[in-house]
Amino acid sequence: MVFLSNLVNGISLGSIYAIIALGYTMVYGIAKMLNFAHGDVIMVGAYIVFCAAQYWNLPPVLCVIAAMLVCTLLGITIEKLAYKPLRQATGLAVLITAIGMSYLLQNTALLIWGANPKVFPSLFALDTIWLFNGQLAIKPETLITIAANIVIMTALTLFIAKTKTGKAMRCVSEDRGAAELMGINVNRTISVTFAIGSALAAIAGLLLCSSYPQLMPTTGSMPGIKAFTAAVFGGIGSIPGAMLGGVLLGVIEIFGKAYISTELGDAIVFAVLIIVLLVRPTGLLGKPIREKV
């Protein structure tokens, strides 16, 4: 029973990583950059939900929508102001800018909301579900997180496969110059990618703080790094890879903490990543890099 409970918690935590990892993997696939500020967009999203619920007394649905709107705008603005001018620059310049943007967001949050942790309100007014004669407790946050993950994955996969904008994203990801020749506006496509990634970050922020209700300006950074790990683990650039990598990472982390050592939980996660990358350098579902003939 403890095993089952750990498994459910692992999948739930992994679902949050998966949703964050999507943002990393989409931006990497299409804009060819690592947006290290992504974790901090999650934190901003969580603060917006917090303010909307605590100070403005908005109903839960509006809290989520407000956070998604703010994060979408934030994501597009970050891309326009910080990354777009560096489109022709080296990868390192963009990477350093992204790290700088991450600190800028954290410190701005520190300025606005202070360093004291906020207790995140519970938005889901549902009862805990008891299974197996009360031996297995499943919290509503856990179920909602897993459900949200499945819905988001399905919707995003369909969006990329079927819609005109989704197909344009795949073209930009594969060959930016050829995409332009088709009449695809590359800058607009990259903006849309950031918008989607950031809106997902807002949802991830809400889910993260619902399960782990302590909110600080640095709340986003560790999950951000782990989700990035999950994206690499699954094969960066691949959407099913982000899903698989995220869920596996969550399960490994919870099992590692439960059965091996609580303190070493994070170390175990990264050790697994190192081993996977030694065996499969492109990640679990990543495409092998082919030499152009």
Added chain:
Amino acid sequence: MSEAANLPLLKVNDIHVYYGAIHAIKGISLEVNEGEIVTLIGANGAGKSTTLNTIAGLLKPRQGSIAFAGMPVDGTAASKMVYKGLSLCPEGRRIFQQMTVRENLEMGAFSRPNEEVEASMERVYGFFPRLKEREKQVAGTLSGGEQQMLAMGRALMSKPRLMMLDEPSMGLAPILVEQIFNIIRGMNEAGTTILLVEQNAQMALSVANRAYVMETGRITMEGDADRLMHDDNVRKAYLGS
């Protein structure tokens, strides 16, 4: 109306293009009239592809002007040129390897309204029956000749007034080259004006109406394709006899 008919479809006037400090195109002027096949021949590194990429908007000329259908287009982004009726089938094909044949063709029609796509697809399949057989196959698994057909079909999907082809014969077996050039002639007869860049001067001159010869960033000769085919200098330099 009658005035527009007399204007060339494409008029490139004294363009200069640089790669950083390298002066790649040193003042090129050329014209393509509606309905023609015009070819641009020359050795490797003469600047033929650079010229096409500049007309398509992928590169910006530092000097000079480009007019398409009577409107100035130099400095227009590549993604807008296809909406004006100009498409480029780029060097090295650059098809979307991970998409299916059908998806590649759909992307070729990105600039067109959705309801037109089916009819354009049928038209392209008319020129390239092989592509219809391979419709659901992932493009990266096609043979070289099929990939070239896909690249040309994709460029045709935008219903261009002017189609620019960059080295369509590159790396293909002689029998396929023949086939590709027959299709180029067919596309032209069906109403598409063509600007063709080729290293295979023999083939290019045999299908073209007019030709320009390029050497190290400049045009050194121009005229009717038939006349150039029998010109001694051209024969020595490009036709190997």
